[in-house]
Amino acid sequence: MSAVAVHGVGTSHFGRQPGRDLVGLAFDAVHEALADAGVDGVDAVWVGTVFGPAGVAQRVLRAMGVTGIPIVTVENACASGTTAFAEAHEAVRTGRYGRVLALGLEQMSTAFAGAITPEPTDPEGRSGLALPALYAMAAARYLHLGAVTPEQLAAVSVKNHAHALHNPRAQYSGRHTVEEVLASRMVADPLTLLQCCPTSDGAAAAVLAPATGGSREVAVRGVAMRSGAPWNHASPHVWGHDVVRDTAADAFAAAGLTGPSDVDVLEVHDAFTIGEIVTTEALGLAPPGGGGEAAAAGVTALGGAHPVNPSGGLLSRGHPLGATGLAQLAEITWQLRGEAAGRQVDGARIGVVETMGGGVSVLDGNACVVAVLEAP
């Protein structure tokens, strides 16, 4: 078994790019990741995508001359990119392949006019619940229980859009006020437009190989993957993200961490403001029902005790599903190398990536991946 390191990362720009195609977006990410790693090829590729066409991985990679090697597409809803990372990591760890590329990509702007259409055979689909509505129900329940206020929900949006001011690849950024966030167009009560991730196209990639002690290598301390329920119907803690809590416990144990206090910087799944709040609770950064208060108090902002989503998160960078997990991984890699410029968490040594393939089925059908990384 080998100790594994991230040797290079790369991403495309993120945003509505209907005039581009998956090949071009992927090229930007792969080219940058290979150059960043200082290599010109890999031994195998895992590609994460949700809505890419049949054979998408082979098609995209042969367009850049990558063929003859094992190439596998993986899909795990919003966690597809981190699933590709988990599989690439395992392949290097076990010596299956020497140097592996994990690539995530998605073009949402050409696939959907608005929110992702729920599957008609799912409970959500039968109920007509698209994802903003599902998250809105969770937010409404939190509000009803007094576990969050509208202003605390909005504070997540204010924070992440402000973080994105320093991320030139983000789709949106801005110095919004809580009042502006709450006054933006209502999408699914209580979630306003600025509390929902935008429709986005993009790609992100990472090169993994055995650790050699290089000065720019980010070590992979632990990776965990699970399926399960975001919502525990038997608990008064209405939206516990149990699958996030359990997956994080696995990853922290694999990494030898005692808990979230060991972590300096995190990129987590904030497709909607309530998502980040519940996730910070699931990760132990705030007590149950305390995530909103923590966000409003600046605990999860740059400069706070637990900086979350310095990139701007999905709310600002955008959320091209298959690309998201590897875009998060790229941000944490830059943070741990000290290359994150205006959004740098000073002296960050331990970083965490969390993605939940979430909400496509409200019952037990979610996927989650959590990775723990360490500075060179």
Add this chain to the structure above:
Amino acid sequence: MSAVAVHGVGTSHFGRQPGRDLVGLAFDAVHEALADAGVDGVDAVWVGTVFGPAGVAQRVLRAMGVTGIPIVTVENACASGTTAFAEAHEAVRTGRYGRVLALGLEQMSTAFAGAITPEPTDPEGRSGLALPALYAMAAARYLHLGAVTPEQLAAVSVKNHAHALHNPRAQYSGRHTVEEVLASRMVADPLTLLQCCPTSDGAAAAVLAPATGGSREVAVRGVAMRSGAPWNHASPHVWGHDVVRDTAADAFAAAGLTGPSDVDVLEVHDAFTIGEIVTTEALGLAPPGGGGEAAAAGVTALGGAHPVNPSGGLLSRGHPLGATGLAQLAEITWQLRGEAAGRQVDGARIGVVETMGGGVSVLDGNACVVAVLEAP
């Protein structure tokens, strides 16, 4: 590293089943595979599908109460089922998980009215070439070079439909004559209806775990996976299935075989008659340009020197894309246990499964998986 065995297999019925859904089809396969293995649960699941909706693996499995464990969907065009098998095998081999389920599923009847629609951004799509037309071009070239005759093409269909008479799960079977095959409706000249795999729905599954020497365990001797070109434009050997040849060489080497003469029974990718002919050449069962003659002479029939597709193959069993590779694996497992009843290859000790995720892109964008298995 553990020696890996197939402990149980199962499949649904194969055929047009638009009134069923993926959950029901998968249930039939998983229930049978778990019962066959004598177990009631697994530690992780890989699911192969091409056209399943986002989050399909999680959705299907939680409907049968399987949750909390890692579940990953993989896609590699027609090789998706064998890719799920390859990933499950690797997970057991390296000790990543103890007992793993590989599941393949597809419902073609509700996705397409006829042939799979090519992607408009691919060369085939731009040319209006659906898969029957692509294979027809290969067959036409073979005919032009005198490497095959129409009657030899038809002989593959006659053979596989006759094999399927003994396979109660096959979609179609029959004692056709060469004349009947050639007289069936023309789909893409020279390929007639009986030379094309039918639109099919189905699922297939296998339980993998470390080998314990059990009397019903089928050992996995070697598995290989590659991407590459089915077609070598620089070679006069027009349709070499180079990616099949190279992947098989890897798998044979991993299994310690000297060559195809060590193999007693094979299930290969015969989506169209010309496909089986070229594949038998790529696998070394016949010389280049000799695959048609071998089929017509009975070399690849039950009772011949190299029995190919005793199940009836994709031509007869049907071709639900993600399920196919694991349906092939199930057949070889039954063969190596001596459980294949009227289609049994007597005394079969070594079996091979080959699937090419083929034709979606004619250039270098194909995937291939080859597995070598051994009787208990």
